[in-house]
Amino acid sequence: MKILSAQQVREADAYTIQHEPVSSVLLMERAASECAGWMVHTFGETPPPYYIFCGMGNNGGDGLVIARKLQEQGFAVQAWLVHTSGNASADNAANQPYYPELRHIHELAEFPEMEEPGIIVDALFGTGLNRPVEGWAAGVIHKINDQRHKHTVVSVDMPSGMMADSSSVQFPCVHARYTLTFEFYKLAFLLPENGERTGQVEVLKIGIHPAFTAQVQTEYHLTDPAVIHTIYRPRNAFSHKGTYGHALMIAGSYGKMGAALLATRACLKAGAGLVTAHIPRCGYEILQTAVPEAMCNTEESAHYSSHFDEPFRLHQAPDYAAIGIGPGIGTENATAKALERLLLAYRKPMVLDADALNIVGKYPALLAEIPEDSILTPHPKEFERLFGATGDHFERLELLTRKARELKLYVLLKGKYSAMACPDGAVYFNPTGNPGMATAGAGDVLTGILTGLLSQGYTPKAALLLGAWLHGLAGDLAADDLSEEALTAEDIVHYLGQAYLRTRQ
Numbered sequence: 001m002k003i004l005s006a007q008q009v010r011e012a013d014a015y016t017i018q019h020e021p022v023s024s025v026l027l028m029e030r031a032a033s034e035c036a037g038w039m040v041h042t043f044g045e046t047p048p049p050y051y052i053f054c055g056m057g058n059n060g061g062d063g064l065v066i067a068r069k070l071q072e073q074g075f076a077v078q079a080w081l082v083h084t085s086g087n088a089s090a091d092n093a094a095n096q097p098y099y100p101e102l103r104h105i106h107e108l109a110e111f112p113e114m115e116e117p118g119i120i121v122d123a124l125f126g127t128g129l130n131r132p133v134e135g136w137a138a139g140v141i142h143k144i145n146d147q148r149h150k151h152t153v154v155s156v157d158m159p160s161g162m163m164a165d166s167s168s169v170q171f172p173c174v175h176a177r178y179t180l181t182f183e184f185y186k187l188a189f190l191l192p193e194n195g196e197r198t199g200q201v202e203v204l205k206i207g208i209h210p211a212f213t214a215q216v217q218t219e220y221h222l223t224d225p226a227v228i229h230t231i232y233r234p235r236n237a238f239s240h241k242g243t244y245g246h247a248l249m250i251a252g253s254y255g256k257m258g259a260a261l262l263a264t265r266a267c268l269k270a271g272a273g274l275v276t277a278h279i280p281r282c283g284y285e286i287l288q289t290a291v292p293e294a295m296c297n298t299e300e301s302a303h304y305s306s307h308f309d310e311p312f313r314l315h316q317a318p319d320y321a322a323i324g325i326g327p328g329i330g331t332e333n334a335t336a337k338a339l340e341r342l343l344l345a346y347r348k349p350m351v352l353d354a355d356a357l358n359i360v361g362k363y364p365a366l367l368a369e370i371p372e373d374s375i376l377t378p379h380p381k382e383f384e385r386l387f388g389a390t391g392d393h394f395e396r397l398e399l400l401t402r403k404a405r406e407l408k409l410y411v412l413l414k415g416k417y418s419a420m421a422c423p424d425g426a427v428y429f430n431p432t433g434n435p436g437m438a439t440a441g442a443g444d445v446l447t448g449i450l451t452g453l454l455s456q457g458y459t460p461k462a463a464l465l466l467g468a469w470l471h472g473l474a475g476d477l478a479a480d481d482l483s484e485e486a487l488t489a490e491d492i493v494h495y496l497g498q499a500y501l502r503t504r505q
C-alpha cells in the first residue's frame with residue numbers, strides 16, 4: 001500500500017472529483033458514511049451518546065455529515081462547530097443547514113460538560129493542518145484529552161493537531177482511541193512518536209480513483225498481503241537441499257550461546273537447505289544437541305576471532321549462499337578484526353545484526369567495507385550508535401533513508417512498524433508483529449530468517465520484506481495462542497511454519 005503525503009491526498013481527492021466524476025460534497029458524504037458505518041458496527045445498536053466536535057474545514061465537514069447520519073439512524077448525538085477560524089470551507093458550510101441542532105463554541109469557556117460517558121468524535125482538523133494549533137483551539141484539544149479516560153475518542157482522518165508529513169510531537173494533539181483514516185495510511189501514523197496519539201488506525205475506503213493510486217509516485221509503502229504474495233516463491237517439486245543454499249550463521253560467545261541457537265534454528269526453519277553455525281568451541285555440545293540439523297564450525301577462543309585466518313577457510317567464504325553475523329558475538333577487538341576480514345573475504349550481500357552492528361558503530365570505517373545490498377537490522381539504540389542521534393522520528397527516518405542510499409545497503413530499523421530503507425530510496429514499513437516480540441532473542445530470530453531467505457535465492461529486497469513479514473506474523477500467531485506476555489523468541493521460531501502457511505494462502 002502506498003503512503004501518500006497530505007499534498008498527494010489532496011491531489012487524490014481532486015483527481016477523483018474530476019475523473020469519476022463526483023462532486024466534492026458527495027465525496028465528503030461517502031467518507032463520512034464510511035465513518036458512521038464503522039461506528040455503528042463497532043459501538044453497536046445501543047451505543048452511549050456521541051459528542052461530535054467539528055472544525056471549520058472539510059474535516060469538520062466530515063463531522064457534520066457523521067452527526068447527521070448517526071442522528072438519522074436514531075442515535076443520541078450532540079455536535080458542536082468549533083469556530084477556530086472565520087470562515088467555514090464550502091463543503092462544511094454546505095452541510096451545516098442539514099444538521100439544524102448544531103451548537104457553537106467561540107471560546108474555551110463554551111466547551112460543554114459531557115456528564116454521561118460517551119463517544120467523542122474528533123473532527124477538528126485533518127490533513128489541512130499547516131501549523132501547530134494554538135490559543136483556545138489548543139485548549140479544546142487539551143479538554144478532549146483530559147476526558148479521554150471517561151469517553152472513547154475517535155478521530156476522523158487524523159488526530160487533530162497531528163501533521164501528516166512532519167513531526168508534531170511537541171504540538172497539542174488529540175490522543176485518540178481509534179483513528180479512522182481515508183484510503184491511505186499517513187506517514188505520521190507509522191512513526192513511534194505518534195503511537196500514543198493515533199490509537200488503533202482503521203483505513204476506510206472512500207472510492208479514490210484507482211488510476212490515481214496506480215500512477216502516483218511515493219517513496220513510502222506499507223507492506224501488505226498483496227506485496228508479499230508477489231514475493232513468496234513456492235518450492236519446486238524437483239528441488240533438493242542444494243537448491244536452497246548453504247547458509248553460514250556466525251553467532252554466540254561464552255554466555256550467549258542462546259543467540260546462536262535461535263538464529264541457527266530460525267535460519268533452518270526459514271528454509272535454508274544447509275546451515276553451518278560458526279561458534280566458539282564452548283558451544284559445540286549445546287548447538288549440536290539443540291539443533292541437530294545444523295553443522296558446526298568451531299574455534300578455540302570464547303569469541304568469534306579466527307575464522308578467516310587460514311587461507312583455506314578464506315577461500316571457502318564465497319561458497320556460502322548467505323552469511324548472517326552478529327547475534328551474541330560480543331565486541332572484543334579480536335572479533336572486530338575477524339569481522340573486518342570476513343567483510344573483505346565475502347563480497348555477496350550478508351545480514352549484519354546486534355554485535356556486528358555495534359562493532360561497526362565503534363569502527364565506522366567498516367561501513368564502507370560491507371558488501372553492497374547487505375541487510376543491516378539495527379534496533380533504535382544500535383541505529384544511533386551507527387549513524388548518530390536525531391531530534392525526532394521524522395529526522396531519524398530521513399537519516400535512515402539517506403544512509404541506505406549512500407551506503408547502498410538495506411537497513412531495517414526495528415520498531416512497531418519496522419522501517420526498511422532500500423538503496424533506491426524506497427522505504428517499506430512492516431505491519432505485522434506485536435509488543436510481545438519485545439523480548440530477548442527476537443532479533444536473533446529475525447537474523448536467522450533473513451539469512452535463510454537469502455540463502456534460498458531471494459533477492460535482498462525480497463528477503464527483507466518477506467522476512468520481516470514472516471517474523472511479525474509468526475509472533476502474532478504465537479501471541480494469539482500464548483499471549484503477548486508469555487511469548488518468547490523460541491515461540492517465534494516455532495510459529496514460523498504457521499506463518500508460511502498463512503502467507504501461501
Ligand SMILES: NC(=O)C1=CN([C@@H]2O[C@H](COP(=O)(O)OP(=O)(O)OC[C@H]3O[C@@H](n4cnc5c(N)ncnc54)[C@H](O)[C@@H]3O)[C@@H](O)[C@H]2O)[C@@H](O)CC1
Nearest residue numbers: 013028031057058059125126127128129130131132133157
Ligand atoms: N474532498 C476532499 O478533499 C475530502 C476531504 N476530506 C476531509 O477533509 C480534510 C481536509 O480538509 P481541509 O483541507 O479543509 O482541512 P482541515 O479540515 O484539516 O482543516 C484545516 C482548516 O483549519 C485551518 N487551519 C490549519 N491549521 C490551523 C491551525 N493550526 N489552527 C487553526 N486553524 C488551522 C485551515 O485554514 C483550514 O480552514 C481531510 O482530513 C478529510 O477529513 C474528506 O471529506 C474526504 C474528501
Ligand SMILES: [K+]
Nearest residue numbers: 122125156158
Ligand atoms: K480529526
